[in-house]
Amino acid sequence: MTAAPLPADALRKLDAYLDLLVKWNRTFNLTAIRDRPSMVTHHLNDALAILPHLPDAPALRVLDVGTGAGVPGIPIAIARPGWRVVLLDANQKKVAFLTQAAIELELANVEAVASRVEDYVPAAAFDVVVSRAFSDLASFVRGARRLVAPQGILVAMKGAHPSDEIAQLPRSVAVVAEPALDVPGLDARRHLIIMRPTPEAAA
Numbered sequence: 001m002t003a004a005p006l007p008a009d010a011l012r013k014l015d016a017y018l019d020l021l022v023k024w025n026r027t028f029n030l031t032a033i034r035d036r037p038s039m040v041t042h043h044l045n046d047a048l049a050i051l052p053h054l055p056d057a058p059a060l061r062v063l064d065v066g067t068g069a070g071v072p073g074i075p076i077a078i079a080r081p082g083w084r085v086v087l088l089d090a091n092q093k094k095v096a097f098l099t100q101a102a103i104e105l106e107l108a109n110v111e112a113v114a115s116r117v118e119d120y121v122p123a124a125a126f127d128v129v130v131s132r133a134f135s136d137l138a139s140f141v142r143g144a145r146r147l148v149a150p151q152g153i154l155v156a157m158k159g160a161h162p163s164d165e166i167a168q169l170p171r172s173v174a175v176v177a178e179p180a181l182d183v184p185g186l187d188a189r190r191h192l193i194i195m196r197p198t199p200e201a202a203a
Contacts, residue, residue, distance in 0.1 A: 004056065006079050013078045013105050014044055020104060021069055024097045030069040041185035046132075047072030049181045050157060051079060053192055054128055058082045063126040065117050065144050066090075066134035070098050072157065073130075077110045087112045088120055117143040125149040132157035137165040137193060141173050145197065154195040161191050174198050 018039050024030055033042050050072060054060075060083045064073030067087040077085040087098045087110065098112035113120065129148045131140050137156055148154055154173060158165075166175060173195040181190040 004051075004080075007081055010078050013107075014075060016105055017070070017074055017078070017101060018044070020097075020101050024100075025069075028093045028097060030094060030097055041183065043069070043071045044075050045184045045186060046157070046181075046190065047075035048079060049183045049190070050130070050155065050192055051076070053177065053179055053194065054155070055153075057127070060084070060127040061124065061149075062086070062128045062130065063088060063122070063144070063147055065129060065131040065140070067098065067112075068094060068132075070101060072132055074098070074101060074105075074107070074110065076130075077107050078105070081107075081109055083109060085110050086122070086126070088115060088117060090114065090116045117147075120147070122147060125152065127152045128155060129153070130155040130157070136168070137162060138168045138170060141170055141195065145170075145172050148197060150197060152197070154197075156193040156195075158191045158193055160189045162193065166193065169195070172198055 018036060021039060022036055033039050062076060062083050062085045064087050067073045067089050070087055073085050073087045089095055092114050095112045095114040102110040102112060126147055127149055129144045134140055140156055144154060175193060176196050177194040179192050181192060183190050
């Protein structure tokens with residue numbers, strides 16, 4: 001699968017995002033990754049690698065659960081300016097960084113919200129609910145299942161294929177794809193687990 005090309009100013013904004021992340025990370029410990037080259041591979045490339053597996057639509061509502069320093073939400077928002085991206089994290093300092101980053105990067109399609117996923121009440125459901133290293137799959141589904149639209153998807157970014165976690169998933173979702181990801185510059189196994197709400201769960 002291939003993703004649509006990046007907007008003309010995307011590389012500039014991705015570079016500026018890393019500038020902000022390096023600067024703020026010195027004070028607020030936003031990410032354990034300190035050096036910029038590793039941020040490119042582990043944050044930017046990792047986030048952008050999921051785009052070919054997301055719906056090819058001009059407008060989507062996307063929720064990034066446990067976004068931390070804004071991955072994958074900010075790179076996705078930069079790459080897809082027509083999508084509305086909500087960055088959700090319970091850590092107030094991280095949300096302060098995300099809010100400032102959205103302002104400085106002129107990301108009008110981004111909203112940062114300080115809340116636990118269990119407490120979050122959005123104005124409308126989301127087409128895509130994504131998480132990276134947020135929790136095990138079952139916990140992710142329990143917290144985020146109610147936030148996804150009936151025809152939407154839940155997307156979990158994982159390392160090695162999580163067979164044991166898939167076996168523990170509740171019946172409220174069905175796994176529809178389990179693609180391996182080829183992340184440029186990252187010598188590690190990466191997988192996506194893509195799930196849809198089951199009809200009986202919505203009934």
